Amino acid sequence: MLELIQVSKHYGDTAALALTNLRIPEGETLVLIGPSGCGKSTLLRLIAGLIQPDSGTITLEGMTLTPDNILTARQRMGYVIQDGGLFPHLNIRDNVTVMACYLRRESAWIDARLAELAQLVRLPSDLMHRYPSELSGGQRQRVSLMRALMLDPEVLLLDEPLGALDPMIRYELQRELRGIFARLGKTVVMVTHDIAEAAFFGHTLVLMRDGHIIQTGTFKSLARTPAEAFVEQFINAQRDPMEQLARVLK
Amino acid sequence: MITWRTRVTAWVLVFCFSPLPAIAAGESPATITVGSKSFTESVIIGEMLVHMIRQTGHEARHRRQLGGTRVLWNALVSGEIDAYPEYTGTLIQEILVRENLQTDAQLKRALAARGLRMTAPLGFNNTYAIGMKDKLAGRLGIRTISDLRNHPDLVFGFGNEFMDRADGWPGLQRRYQLPQSHVTGLDHDLAYRGIESGSLQVTDLYATDAEIAYYNLRVLEDDLDYFPVYNAVILYRADLQQRVPELVALFNRLAGRIDAHIMSRMNAQVKLDGQSEAAVAAGFLEDTLQLDIDLQQQNVWQRLWRNTMAHLVLVAISLGAAILVSVPLGILAARRPRLGQIILGVAGLIQTIPSLALFVFMIPLLGIGGPPAIVALFLYSLLPIIRNTYAGLKDIPPPIVESARALGLPSRARLRIVELPLATRAILAGIKTSAVINVGTATLSALIGAGGYGQPILTGIRLDDIGLIMQGAVPAALLALLVQGLFELIERYLLPRDLGRSEAGLRLIG
Numbered sequence: 001m002l003e004l005i006q007v008s009k010h011y012g013d014t015a016a017l018a019l020t021n022l023r024i025p026e027g028e029t030l031v032l033i034g035p036s037g038c039g040k041s042t043l044l045r046l047i048a049g050l051i052q053p054d055s056g057t058i059t060l061e062g063m064t065l066t067p068d069n070i071l072t073a074r075q076r077m078g079y080v081i082q083d084g085g086l087f088p089h090l091n092i093r094d095n096v097t098v099m100a101c102y103l104r105r106e107s108a109w110i111d112a113r114l115a116e117l118a119q120l121v122r123l124p125s126d127l128m129h130r131y132p133s134e135l136s137g138g139q140r141q142r143v144s145l146m147r148a149l150m151l152d153p154e155v156l157l158l159d160e161p162l163g164a165l166d167p168m169i170r171y172e173l174q175r176e177l178r179g180i181f182a183r184l185g186k187t188v189v190m191v192t193h194d195i196a197e198a199a200f201f202g203h204t205l206v207l208m209r210d211g212h213i214i215q216t217g218t219f220k221s222l223a224r225t226p227a228e229a230f231v232e233q234f235i236n237a238q239r240d241p242m243e244q245l246a247r248v249l250k
Numbered sequence: 251m252i253t254w255r256t257r258v259t260a261w262v263l264v265f266c267f268s269p270l271p272a273i274a275a276g277e278s279p280a281t282i283t284v285g286s287k288s289f290t291e292s293v294i295i296g297e298m299l300v301h302m303i304r305q306t307g308h309e310a311r312h313r314r315q316l317g318g319t320r321v322l323w324n325a326l327v328s329g330e331i332d333a334y335p336e337y338t339g340t341l342i343q344e345i346l347v348r349e350n351l352q353t354d355a356q357l358k359r360a361l362a363a364r365g366l367r368m369t370a371p372l373g374f375n376n377t378y379a380i381g382m383k384d385k386l387a388g389r390l391g392i393r394t395i396s397d398l399r400n401h402p403d404l405v406f407g408f409g410n411e412f413m414d415r416a417d418g419w420p421g422l423q424r425r426y427q428l429p430q431s432h433v434t435g436l437d438h439d440l441a442y443r444g445i446e447s448g449s450l451q452v453t454d455l456y457a458t459d460a461e462i463a464y465y466n467l468r469v470l471e472d473d474l475d476y477f478p479v480y481n482a483v484i485l486y487r488a489d490l491q492q493r494v495p496e497l498v499a500l501f502n503r504l505a506g507r508i509d510a511h512i513m514s515r516m517n518a519q520v521k522l523d524g525q526s527e528a529a530v531a532a533g534f535l536e537d538t539l540q541l542d543i544d545l546q547q548q549n550v551w552q553r554l555w556r557n558t559m560a561h562l563v564l565v566a567i568s569l570g571a572a573i574l575v576s577v578p579l580g581i582l583a584a585r586r587p588r589l590g591q592i593i594l595g596v597a598g599l600i601q602t603i604p605s606l607a608l609f610v611f612m613i614p615l616l617g618i619g620g621p622p623a624i625v626a627l628f629l630y631s632l633l634p635i636i637r638n639t640y641a642g643l644k645d646i647p648p649p650i651v652e653s654a655r656a657l658g659l660p661s662r663a664r665l666r667i668v669e670l671p672l673a674t675r676a677i678l679a680g681i682k683t684s685a686v687i688n689v690g691t692a693t694l695s696a697l698i699g700a701g702g703y704g705q706p707i708l709t710g711i712r713l714d715d716i717g718l719i720m721q722g723a724v725p726a727a728l729l730a731l732l733v734q735g736l737f738e739l740i741e742r743y744l745l746p747r748d749l750g751r752s753e754a755g756l757r758l759i760g
Contacts, residue, residue, distance in 0.1 A: 074658030085653030099657045
């Protein structure tokens with residue numbers, strides 16, 4: 001279980017994240033959603049320890065994260081960003097195994113794990129010696145996911161993992177990713193600005209604006225009983241274009 | 251697996267396989283070092299001293315044509331050289347001018363107070379002089395400057411400096427009451443041609459100029475003692491008397507043996523006939539002092555080899571040290587922004603010091619020769635590497651740095667596995683820039699006695715010999731290209747396929 005207690009983060013006078021409490025039960029997929037600059041990425045980066053909170057504590061399975069234990073804590077969290085963040089000078093195999101090699105895991109274990117993950121994300125094993133620039137965007141995100149899963153972390157943190165992909169690939173990967181999450185049973189925290197994607201992935205949606213959590217719940221509860229007008233606007237803003245299109249086609 | 255560590259080792263080895271011990275070993279106590287100024291006459295006498303040292307069975311070393319009287323004087327006082335040819339006028343009027351010395355006896359006392367001695371005058375007085383065609387002087391019966399008073403129609407042409415100096419023509423005219431009205435200022439070399447063509451008849455000279463013999467000029471006697479005396483002497487450390495008394499005895503045998511005519515003929519043999527200073531010096535010692543000189547002449551290739559080795563040592567040590575220091579400084583600058591500003595600022599400041607000045611600044615700290623040159627070159631090589639390391643690290647896209655952090659890699663591992671490899675191209679570009687600057691600037695090291703390709707360039711400038719200048723300039727340019735090529739190879743080996751098309755650099759983690 002991942003828990004944020006009274007966590008806040010400010011940049012100068014602006015609150016990137018106002019005082020926030022959040023519990024993410026084990027095995028659940030939680031989606032952070034909201035417009036740009038709402039604080040959803042800040043929240044994710046706080047969990048990963050990439051930035052330090054001004055106040056409050058973050059605990060992972062009861063362990064409070066501190067600058068001293070964050071390096072080991074990160075081994076228990078897989079992290080995927082929008083464009084993959086793959087190291088351009090390392091081939092796919094090295095990109096995925098970099099941390100395991102650093103920790104001096106046995107090479108037999110590394111090889112087995114690599115093959116297992118390639119199968120999981122459906123990446124042909126002959127790509128392992130290519131370089132990131134020689135792969136397609138979708139393939140790069142699969143590699144990025146492999147890298148995040150390499151040490152079998154308890155938590156998976158994804159910051160707009162599909163944001164840079166074209167719609168067809170994105171559609172395909174969404175389905176695969178959801179299948180993978182279901183199979184692995186990991187705690188997943190995912191950031192997106194796409195309400196349909198959020199509804200597709202999330203058990204729980206957390207809608208944010210200006211550093212505040214506006215409403216937490218399933219997509220259904222957000223749509224049926226919006227906490228305030230903004231929730232309704234946010235959902236409708238992304239639904240309208242499709243409905244207008246449908247009307248034109250009739 | 252080729253690890254990053256073996257790769258770093260390979261880098262370091264490239265620089266450490268240089269002939270480092272050559273400098274570190276230094277000289278055995280039996281070596282005696284002489285110096286000379288950067289003009290032919292001084293080098294010839296310096297070579298005489300070298301021959302004499304060898305006569306006594308000691309090793310001799312000649313720091314040829316050092317850049318300036320002060321450099322030689324300080325080197326002698328500090329014991330880096332044991333002797334050099336000097337002029338009494340220079341000592342009295344320039345180096346010891348504050349002591350207001352009047353006589354040679356006073357000068358000797360002032361030298362003794364500094365642990366120095368000088369021989370009796372060698373016999374020539376290399377002062378300003380007035381000269382004219384020997385044939386014309388003979389016909390007109392002119393022997394002294396005073397005799398010029400009787401020939402008001404003679405055309406005078408003086409070097410521009412002599413025209414303007416208070417102790418030049420204006421003072422000369424007043425002292426001797428010279429009536430001539432046809433007086434022009436012109437370039438010193440053109441004055442000789444004017445004399446030869448007959449368009450002017452009288453000019454100023456240095457008393458031992460090679461051209462005096464070449465153009466058959468008569469040096470007119472300064473019968474009213476207008477010009478200060480610049481008697482040539484050998485200046486040496488007093489302790490040489492205890493260390494090698496027989497050498498001091500040999501030095502003293504030179505006293506009174508070189509008159510202006512002989513000196514000017516020897517200058518001509520070097521400057522006009524193209525003989526080596528060593529050969530001319532040996533010829534003189536054999537003829538005059540009946541010494542049996544074993545002339546150890548080096549041919550062009552031996553000289554080239556020696557200069558190449560000296561140059562390589564300067565470049566390899568200074569550049570190698572600069573890389574070892576600059577890359578960590580660049581990393582520090584990238585990681586600590588405020589400290590980085592200071593580091594880049596100081597390195598930039600060093601770069602603005604004119605190179606010649608930087609070399610000379612090093613002399614009080616480290617003396618003359620290799621060490622000060624290496625430190626100066628080292629300082630010059632810092633900025634390009636520091637700045638490129640800094641820029642290379644700063645230019646890595648933030649998502650990549652963030653991904654490395656999110657994996658849980660500690661700071662040093664991130665640097666080794668991700669950041670330095672991605673900055674390699676920039677760092678190598680900085681090293682290449684430094685290498686080219688270093689090889690070029692190292693030619694200036696000859697001015698402070700460090701040898702290298704600068705030596706033939708300096709001599710070539712002194713003797714106006716383009717061929718000699720090329721013997722230094724061409725290999726220096728080739729060496730610069732070679733060093734750059736070497737780093738191109740290293741770059742190809744270090745950069746992985748995606749960044750540089752090489753199959754080798756795939757395994758950085760292992």
